[in-house]
Amino acid sequence: MTWCIAALAVLIIYLFWRFPALRKTWYLPKRSGLVALMYQMYHHVGVLDNPQDQQFPFTIRPDMLERQILFLKANGYMPISAAELETAFRVGKSAVSKPVMLTFDDGYADNYTHLFPLLKKYQVPALIFLITDRIGTPEYLTWDQIKEMKDSGLVSFGSHTLSHRRLRSLPDEEIVRELTESKRVLEEKLGAPVTAFCYPFGAGGFDKRVRPQVFKAGYLFDFSTKKGINPWPWKGKSTLRRAFPRGGESLFDYHLQLTRGQSKL
Numbered sequence: 001m002t003w004c005i006a007a008l009a010v011l012i013i014y015l016f017w018r019f020p021a022l023r024k025t026w027y028l029p030k031r032s033g034l035v036a037l038m039y040q041m042y043h044h045v046g047v048l049d050n051p052q053d054q055q056f057p058f059t060i061r062p063d064m065l066e067r068q069i070l071f072l073k074a075n076g077y078m079p080i081s082a083a084e085l086e087t088a089f090r091v092g093k094s095a096v097s098k099p100v101m102l103t104f105d106d107g108y109a110d111n112y113t114h115l116f117p118l119l120k121k122y123q124v125p126a127l128i129f130l131i132t133d134r135i136g137t138p139e140y141l142t143w144d145q146i147k148e149m150k151d152s153g154l155v156s157f158g159s160h161t162l163s164h165r166r167l168r169s170l171p172d173e174e175i176v177r178e179l180t181e182s183k184r185v186l187e188e189k190l191g192a193p194v195t196a197f198c199y200p201f202g203a204g205g206f207d208k209r210v211r212p213q214v215f216k217a218g219y220l221f222d223f224s225t226k227k228g229i230n231p232w233p234w235k236g237k238s239t240l241r242r243a244f245p246r247g248g249e250s251l252f253d254y255h256l257q258l259t260r261g262q263s264k265l
């Protein structure tokens with residue numbers, strides 16, 4: 001009997017290794033709710049063609065992002081803004097049945113050159129998390145670009161701290177400074193409240209020392225890198241999970257991201 005189970009386990013491991021499609025999440029039950037899409041890790045929306053490139057999995061090509069936006073529209077998904085998230089949160093209900101959020105971490109300059117034209121073309125809102133110390137430095141957005149995007153009404157901005165350090169490894173006073181000072185700078189420059197926060201490296205979202213400080217600093221929403229789909233309307237009890245569309249993924253993978261919160265295990 002034991003050898004039978006062992007043989008079965010070996011066979012399953014072999015099949016998963018031999019046929020990568022089995023590792024996809026199509027067999028998990030479908031879930032509905034708020035899908036916060038995170039355009040992943042290095043978060044560039046640029047053209048990167050070589051699958052061997054280290055950045056390839058983390059980089060969505062603009063033409064793929066365009067196909068994904070068309071996929072959302074064709075399948076009844078409704079991209080919502082940070083303001084719509086806040087309204088649903090405050091009111092406790094929403095008329096939107098298939099909400100998604102397009103979120104981009106770090107505030108790279110290609111969010112202006114590659115992403116913003118697509119958002120305008122399809123009138124789709126997005127949420128960009130900025131590292132305030134890096135604004136205006138090479139490869140990152142400038143204040144002028146940020147203001148232009150904000151004035152379009154399509155892009156809102158959240159904080160991704162001052163300096164993108166792992167909050168869990170910082171002393172309390174540094175955590176507080178990273179949270180409050182970045183919020184203050186953004187609100188002063190943008191002239192609007194900043195309610196969304198995103199943990200650098202996803203670290204701290206489930207930490208008893210870090211997470212309460214986020215809310216003490218005045219944020220309403222904290223976004224993690226934990227995979228999954230969120231309850232809708234959002235009640236704000238836990239850290240928001242995100243789904244990570246990756247470079248090189250198909251629209252079928254995208255469908256899995258939207259319905260299972262991840263495309264593969």
Ligand SMILES: [Zn+2]
Pocket residue numbers: 041105106160164199200201
């Ligand atoms: Zn980041």
